[in-house]
Structures are given as structure tokens and as C-alpha cells.
Amino acid sequence: MRQEEKRNRVEEAIRSFYEEKTVAPHLVDSVLYSIQAGGKRLRPLLLLELLEAFGQDLTDAHFQVAGALEMVHTGSLIHDDLPAMDDDDYRRGQLTNHKKFGEDLAILAGDALFLDPFGMIATSQLPDTVKVALILELSDASGSRGMVAGQVLDMEGEHKQLTLEELQTIHANKTGRLLAYPFIAAGSILELEADIRQLLKQLGQKLGLAFQVRDDILDLVADFEALGKTPQKDLVAEKSTYPALLGLEASKALLERELDACGDLLDQLVAICAFHPQAIKKLIEGLRIHG
Template sequence: MRHGVLGGGKRIRARLVYAAGRLAGASNTLLDRAAVAVELIHAYSLIHDDLPAMDDDDLRRGQPTVHVQFDEATAILAGDALQALAFEVLTHRSVDAETARRWVAILAKAAGPEGMVAGQTLDIAGEDRSLSLAEVEAIHRRKTGALLHASVAMGATAGELSDPEVAAADRFGAEIGLAFQIHDDVLDATTATEVLGKPQGSDQRQGKSTYVSALGLDVAKREAQRRFEDACGHLATFADRARELTDLAHLIVSRTH
């Protein structure tokens, strides 16, 4: 479990929780719980995605994947435990019951059969097929975008934002989650393994359709930028109060790994 959680990473999902939560006026002490939970879910999903029956990757964050470092049974159990631990963290007595209920609902939907699991299912089913752009987007919004979207939603609903403000933050989360994965597709096609911390070109080797395969590299880059701009446009209602979220959005589409 420690190998999967503590072995590096940019913690973008946790940072989105904090940025959206601070925008909403929530305390860092409260937000700690949501930030930890989303990172635990993210780590569980990576451990399982890396398994031979799934994406069959042997390198993650510059180190051997959990099933390579240990074995497949350990990797499955570690992922299961991290998923359960995430919800235990959210329902700690320090979190009021209504906030815990709301967070559990958001995170469970993002991780479950309408979110990450659906995305991974569609991703596997689409291997060695030429998918349409709409099909690629459906995968990306679920497999990767859903948890990033949920990270923003958990932060935004932790404080005192009005309903229209929560809705604006939610639209931001949906678009920046998609921009993240489009940029990931670009990085997978253009960046060396040593920089990425995971095998370069793995999508192509596994026969996966991406924004790069669907649109070409240059158009995919422009699409990531367009989604970034659309996301930031939803933050206009907050003006400078949303600077932290805007800065994170810029990081998401300019990162090198």
C-alpha cells in the first residue's frame, strides 16, 4: 500500500481539493480528509490498471509497479484495501455527517460503474479498434476525468459557496478533467520514459485510441488548450478568488510528465 501511495506523483487531485475548498472557505483541516481520500482512490486505480489483466505496465512514477515489486495477489489486495480506506477516511468523526455523506456520494460515483470503472471497461473493450472521437471522449471523461472532476466537487461543496458558484466550479472540474487526459495523450506520444516515469508510447503498443490517434498530434495539443480555456472561463464569476484553481489548470496542460 505504501509503495503505491507514497512513491512520488504530483498530487494534482489533492491540490484541486484544497484549491476548490479554500475558494469555498473550508478549513485545511477539513479538506485534509477529502484530499487524502481522492489520492487513495487514485493510487488504488493505478495499482489495478497496471495489472497484467488490465494495462500490463511494469513502471509507474519511475519505479516498478506494485505487482512487479511484489506479486499480483498483493497488488489486488493492496488496491482493494486502499479503496476501502478512502471511505473510512471520509467518515472519520472529525467530518460532520452531512459533509461526509456528500463526499462519499461524490467519490463513489466518480470511482464506480459510472466513473473510473466504466472508463476502464470501455478502454479495454476498445483496444485494437479505431474509436470515434466521441468514444475516446467518453473513455477519458470516465477513466481519468471523473476523479479530477470529483476532487473539485468535494472541495467546492465543503464550504459556503452559493448553488450557482458550486455549479460553476463543477463545470470547471468537468472540463479540466478532460484537458488533463488529452494532455496525457500528447505526453504519451512525445515524451521519453525517463521523464514520464512510465513507459512511453504504451497506448499505441496496447492498441488504444487516444486524442492523438483520433485527431493528430497538433490538433490534440490545440484541443487540450481549448478545454483549458473553457474550464477557466467557468471561473470568471470568481474573478481573482479562483487564482489557485486557474494556476492548477495551467499546470495540468503545461506539465512535462
């Protein structure tokens, strides 16, 4: 299945969830405004490509799990953009949710996108043990032990000189946990052996670090058209970033090393099981910065 079709099926799964039972139409409008704003859909694509790499035919349930992950991610973006957080006017090339619908509805849209994913997974046609594992891991990756905790640490680190270890702790939670989720979720859905799951988890963690280093670099060097949001926000907020701590060139070198390590882990998976990583490799290679 082509990636564009996968993206469309993920969006369809989310839209169907909200259209099935609409209680507050304006809330749904606000939610779908941010969902349908585009984006690369990296997280859901990673999950779907992983399932196919192991030879799994994709079903509606898989798109629901992928959609649930995208919902949490989009909800986090809505809240990140609020005046009390990063205070941004644009996201994915259009007005942020609170600029379009007001702060009150944006907050509630983010709340919905944090809570609804668990219901969508719970109603999917997967074994109950698999659903419990997926819900538990998504909760752990998203809440006070993962993404939300990372956001708090990130805010507390503004205007401070953090160590590299402190910075890695922030981003392992704020960004890394949701990027590692597709790899852990694939292991649960396919009920893979423990050694394969461990390699997948390591791969997800490496990719999460690489993605954040890349994001820090792009915030410094890319323009609005490339980012779809205001550039150099980290610089203005005096946040500790990889370029700030290591320098730009050293950060680029770190990105390359982490992406190379991801490739090595993919090769290890190929060596021990029936795994066809071509599509995953293409997604990972797409994260390299040229020039």
C-alpha cells in the same frame, strides 16, 4: 500554506490511517509503497487549493478527504499496471506494485485503497450531511458509474477505431470523474449555492477532458524520465487516443482550448462570489505543453 506542505499533510493523513490499526503489515507495506512513490498529487491539491480560494482555513478533516481521493487514484494505478490490464513494469519512476510485491498482494493493496477511503471520510470531523455527500460522490465517481466503468470501456475499445464521442465517453469516466471530484467536493464541504456548484462542476469536467488529452499527447511524445512509466503504451496497445483520432497538432490545439475554457470559468466564479483563483490558475496553467 505552501503546496509542498499540503502534499506532506495529505500523505501524513493516509499514513496515519494505516498506522492507527495494522492487521496485516505486508499489506500496509504494499499500500504505502505506492502512496509514497510520489506523484504530483494534482487531485488532492485541487481540492485543498479550492477550499483556500474560497477563504476556508484547512483542517485535518480536509486533508483526510483529500487523502481519500488520492487513495482511490493510487489504487486505480496499481490495478491499471497489472498484467491483465496495461501490464506495466514502472509507475512514478519505480517498479510497479505487482513487480515489487507480487500480483496477489498488489491486487489486495488496490482493493484496500478502494475501500478504506470511505472509512477515512466517515471518521473525519465534518458534519454528517457533508460526509454522506462526499462518500456518495466518491463512490459514484469511482465505481461502476465512473472510473471503473471507464476502464472497462477503455479495454473494450482496444484494437478498434472509436469515434470521438465514444473516446470522450471513455475518458469522461475513466479519468474525468476523479478529476472533477475536487470541484464537487469543495462545493459540498463549503455548502455553496447551487449556481456556484454548477460552475465548479463544469470546471472540473473541462479540466478532466484537458488532462486526458494532455496524457494522450505525452504518451506519444514524452520519454520515460518525464512520464515515470513506459512511453507509447497506447500506441502499442492500438488504443484510440486524441492524437490518433485528431492528429498531434489538433490535439494540442484542443488542449489549449479546454484550458482556456477553464480560465474563463474561473473568471465567472470571481465575478459572482468571493473567490481567489490564483493558486488554481497556476495548477491549470501547469498542464499546458510548450513546444
